[in-house]
Ligand SMILES: CC(C)[C@H](C(=O)O)[C@@H](O)C(=O)O
């Protein structure tokens with residue numbers, strides 16, 4: 001058999017029908033469901049008098065609209081409340097497992113899936129959410145879909161999927177201490193742009209990726225979509241297997257052994273062909289900070305806000321000028337001079353235990369600057385929260401002046417009570433810095449958890465390696 005990429009292996013294994021015209025039909029192994037993109041899908045099933053094809057493949061939890069303050073008062077915003085309640089009703093009616101708001105396993109769906117072992121190597125994983133790419137860290141073919149496709153998968157377990165081309169981002173060498181997966185993916189997006197991965201499934205490989213924890217690999221794949229790729233992938237290795245062993249949804253006993261034997265084949269073969277390859281020297285990657293309104297508008301911490309006047313491409317030039325006006329920063333300004341009003345540590349990009357540990361390591365024995373109006377630490381799931389509390393991290397955050405919250409998407413996007421006010425500037429560990437993303441008129445700067453913590457303490461962006469080592 002010809003050498004195949006990991007992407008090709010996963011794809012071929014799931015094709016159930018190749019029509020003469022149109023995209024192939026793929027089988028979906030796991031479907032993750034949350035409150036925003038599922039109500040109409042369930043309603044469609046109800047109208048068509050359809051049931052779920054395989055309800056046991058579906059796992060649901062509410063995340064975007066949930067409050068992160070005390071849950072005992074319920075959800076105040078009526079629309080949010082209806083969506084979250086409707087999810088529970090739908091799950092009951094259609095026989096879907098849901099981790100409800102009082103369940104310690106509730107959290108951001110992309111944190112919960114892997115944590116439960118519901119995401120496994122070799123699977124196809126879909127959710128009505130673009131950051132489903134996160135699950136590719138487990139060598140699963142995982143991508144986001146729209147509401148009508150959510151309905152289709154619920155009803156048939158299958159989906160027509162436009163083919164993608166395999167792309168390799170090979171990162172060799174070692175990341176410097178204090179430089180994380182978040183900096184790496186921001187660096188990649190800074191190089192190739194937010195359309196650089198369009199039409200591709202990006203496999204992240206090389207020594208620096210193998211050296212990353214599963215958490216770090218999830219951060220990389222989470223933002224593949226911000227590089228334009230629907231799919232991010234990392235090959236299976238011992239870390240993948242060790243992470244999954246004993247997780248509630250992972251196979252056990254003999255089935256575990258059989259699964260592991262198969263999973264070990266989920267790597268790109270030597271000599272497999274990629275349509276595009278990008279090589280990166282990990283040693284050169286710096287802590288990164290976005291300055292604009294797109295993740296590609298990013299600079300190393302030692303850099304300066306670029307000058308649109310120097311940009312030859314007129315479309316890019318005006319995009320940069322608009323971004324600078326929106327962000328209220330000047331060309332040439334040192335990145336270190338940017339002063340956030342709020343700090344958000346959370347989201348499906350960076351709210352796993354390792355992220356909280358990295359931020360807490362910076363915050364220990366320190367306090368946020370008096371100019372910081374609000375600093376939030378929001379664990380990605382109830383289990384992450386419990387683990388962090390067992391390690392005393394919650395105290396480190398609260399002693400430093402952070403608020404320690406309940407799990408959810410929180411200030412990653414303005415769908416719940418955690419928002420920026422117009423004009424407010426935020427150091428955020430999330431993945432999108434679009435206009436109004438964290439609240440109308442809010443200004444977002446994307447960074448790693450350690451960099452967000454360091455900015456909270458200093459009151460402006462700083463090089464966490466130099467000032468907090
Ligand atoms: C609400 C949802 C459809 C959306 C997504 O698809 O990613 C959100 O999670 C986001 O991060 O922008």
Ligand code: SF4
Pocket residue numbers: 063064108110129131347348349408409412413430431
């Ligand atoms: S944490 Fe943010 S990026 Fe992730 S699913 Fe929620 S809103 Fe989307």
